[in-house]
């Protein structure tokens with residue numbers, strides 16, 4: 497382990513000022529399950545680690561009156577995974593978090609840390625992108641909102657500017673009276689303690705006549721950043737789902753992925769799995785959408 501200084505500021509302004517002053521030599525820390533491993537393996541050598549845990553107000557998990565879900569930067573994966581509202585209304589996110597690492601890891605790991613690490617295979621990203629999530633950032637120039645799908649610029653790289661900190665993730669509600677179904681499937685070589693070889697998530701909403709009124713499909717681990725399968729989404733929009741249509745969506749998603757060969761799988765295998773998983777994830781979301789009467793999630 498290399499030596500580094502440690503700061504645990506009590507306010508956001510202090511944390512942001514420290515980050516700005518130390519530039520690339522400082523790293524923020526939430527749960528530390530990515531950062532400390534990277535430091536130990538000497539993949540990162542910060543001179544200063546800025547721990548966010550003493551800053552008040554970052555640990556909120558809330559459902560707003562309009563049905564939006566808000567997750568503060570210090571909310572752990574385990575807290576979200578065990579929340580009954582998340583389990584009932586955001587099953588894609590729930591599924592992703594219940595398969596992230598181990599229970600011990602999930603007790604420390606935050607969803608915002610998972611996002612800011614910007615790994616293409618990070619489990620929380622596909623379901624949150626499929627749900628249309630946005631991030632609230634705080635920095636020296638003020639606050640701003642960024643759509644999660646626009647946050648990533650490459651593996652480990654994001655649009656965060658100097659001194660900027662992610663404060664929370666907001667998952668918007670779907671407009672009523674749509675019936676929504678959400679799902680995430682992680683594919684790996686093992687059942688547990690495994691990073692995704694491919695991860696596919698969707699959020700799909702049906703109109704009263706059974707046609708697809710809204711759909712987002714997000715693919716993980718098959719491109720330098722998580723990506724939307726937009727051609728597949730376009731094929732589904734306005735249509736009544738059938739087996740043939742879901743198979744076509746799977747084919748289109750395969751063509752939109754840009755996987756690489758690595759130790760976990762070949763690019764060809766990953767592409768093939770995108771087709772299979774897209775079809776399956778859409779089937780799961782459809783079953784959920786058809787079985788869920790439209791309702792606002794109560795706070």
Ligand SMILES: Cc1cc2nc3c(=O)[nH]c(=O)nc-3n(C[C@H](O)[C@H](O)[C@H](O)COP(=O)(O)OP(=O)(O)OC[C@H]3O[C@@H](n4cnc5c(N)ncnc54)[C@H](O)[C@@H]3O)c2cc1C
Pocket residue numbers: 523524525526527528529530531532533548569573595596597598601604605606607608609610611612613617618619620656660661662663689690691692
């Ligand atoms: C044994 C093990 C198994 C794992 N399994 C999985 C898995 O199956 N799936 C998976 O996706 N991940 C997995 N991970 C990775 C890790 O646990 C997650 O990415 C976790 O969610 C990171 O959250 P954290 O709070 O620990 O982040 P930290 O390590 O504290 O931070 C991660 C990165 O985000 C930055 N950061 C943190 N908070 C903020 C903020 N508020 N604003 C700006 N930047 C910030 C940090 O500077 C750092 O670069 C595993 C890790 C371990 C050690």
